[in-house]
Amino acid sequence: MNTKSRDALIPYLTVDGAARAIDFYKAAFGAEELARMPAEDGKRLMHAHLRVNGHDLMLSDAFPEYGAPTAAPAAVTLHLAVDDADAWWNRAVEAGAEIAMALEDQFWGDRYGQLRDPFGHRWSIGSPSRK
Incomplete structure (x- = not known):
């Protein structure tokens, strides 16, 4: 994790199509991609780290087999x-x-x-x- 400090609150998004989401966040919000870790299946991303407007944002594809949430939150x-x-x-x-x-x-x-x-x-x- 490339954060400036260990004291941070970093949003972590679960999306359907993390690679497409990264491209969208780059185009929409000027995101800078800091890291990308593909999953073993070669189709999904296990983890990605972006910087948007000087702040960290992390995301991954959904991994229901590991108990990760699969739907976007409605209240965030x-x-x-x-x-x-x-x-x-x-x-x-x-x-x-x-x-x-x-x-x-x-x-x-x-x-x-x-x-x-x-x-x-x-x-x-x-x-x-x-x-």
């Missing part, structure tokens, strides 16, 4: 606090993210919206409003 949102919500939003939508909540200036002072990636995970993007 990954939040990206960024410098320019519009730029990040547009890149993600162009890469294929589905709009779940439109990007708008919110009452709390942020420009904020939510997207759903092709693998079932929800992402929010926010930055201070420019108004």
Whole structure:
């Protein structure tokens, strides 16, 4: 694990199609791939380590034979606090993210919206409003 510190909380996603997810996260969120470990079956990824917006994100394909979860969580949102919500939003939508909540200036002072990636995970993007 290539984290800067042992004191961290790192989201770990289980997806159906981890290699495709890595490609999507690179296109949508500018992810940098740090590590990729193929499974013995040659079809799935046992583990991958990405860096998104300067922070770690790990993922793998589903491995039900090891008791790993197989479905995307419905109650989890990954939040990206960024410098320019519009730029990040547009890149993600162009890469294929589905709009779940439109990007708008919110009452709390942020420009904020939510997207759903092709693998079932929800992402929010926010930055201070420019108004």
